[in-house]
Amino acid sequence: MRFRVGLHKLTILTIFFSAILSAIGIGMPILHAVEHNPIKLGVMGGDEEDVWKIAVDIASKQGLHIELVPFSDYSIINEALSAGDIDANAMQHKPYFDAQLAQHGYKLSIIGHTALFPIGVYSRKVKNLDELRDGAIIGIPDDPSNEGRALQIMAQAGLITLKTPNAILATPLDIKDNPKKLKFQEMNSGIVGRAIADFDAVIVNNTWITSSGINPDKELIALEKIENNPYDNIIVVRTEDVTKPWAKKLVAAYQNDSVRNKLQHIFGKTFATSW
Incomplete structure (x- = not known):
């Protein structure tokens, strides 16, 4: 030839x-x-993944191909990123990220913010926290990213006290006082909301409300405050990739009006952005 x-x-x-x-x-x-395409982005399956699909379309028009990699376990997202299994993740808040870096020494960095999703208490048996009976059973997320937040809501309501009041990664073992002898049942964060009928109340991250079949207008009995809330979600990459051109495009693909409109459609007024 x-x-x-x-x-x-x-x-x-x-x-x-x-x-x-x-x-x-x-x-x-x-x-x-096409040098760095596709970018594998770890996200939590569910409503957050649906929001990121809008960002994926926007990024593609800018020459950036994003492949969404859904996770159901918060505890492995930074390990996966550090190991190179994914290129970025967008499914954790800063307090959890800081604790992970302190514990494992990952060389990871924040390149942007997504949104704040308040965690709430929902019930089909009572209208407010004060009505919870002695020995009431409360379903809470079992992942370290949200379990501490769930217990903080109960502590702020005066139903329990914690050994360390501001503990980010508190578990039921960290409860000091529990006058009503409330029982906390740990469950997968994506499942606990679906079991609302089996509990006196459940504590659910806002991103799981739609898929859980919960009606927030009728079943919400307490909500984490948005003001001065430290749990703003972040976009994280390996530190070596912070200055890569695709990292900037990744953030821009999320921080725009199209994504904000999708957030509004799914979450109504129960979200906030810092951008």
Whole structure:
């Protein structure tokens, strides 16, 4: 075949012409546009994944291909990122991230914020927390990202006290006083809301409300305050990738009116953004 070019020769030619184009000021944007594609982004399955699908479409128009990788377990997201299984994650708040870095020494960095999703207490048996009976059974998320928040709501309501009042990663073992002898049943964060009929109350992250079949207008009995709330969710990458062009595009794909409109459609007034 007279027109076949060996791989070695083709590589040399590519480098040669690239050098010429660079010398005369003409770049090769097409090659650079696909250099880091696709970007594997770890997200929590459910409503948050649906919001990110809007960002994926926006990013694709800017030459960035994002592959969403849904997770159901918060405890492995930073390990997966550190190991290189994904390129970024967007499914944790800063207090949890800080605790993870202190515990494991991951070389990860924050490149942007997504949204704050307040955690709430829901019930089909009582209208407010004061009505909870002695020995009431409360369903709470079992992941370290949200379990501490769930107990903090109960502590702020005066129903329990914690050994360390501001403990971010508190568990039922950290409860000091429990006058009503409330019982806390740990469950997967994506399942606990669906079991609302089996409990006196459940504490559910806002991102799981829709898929859990909960009606917040009728079943919400307490909600985490948005003001001065430290649990703003973040976008995280390996520290070595902070300055990569795709990192900036990833943040921009989320921080825009199209995504905010989707957030409004799903979460109504129970979310907030810092951008």
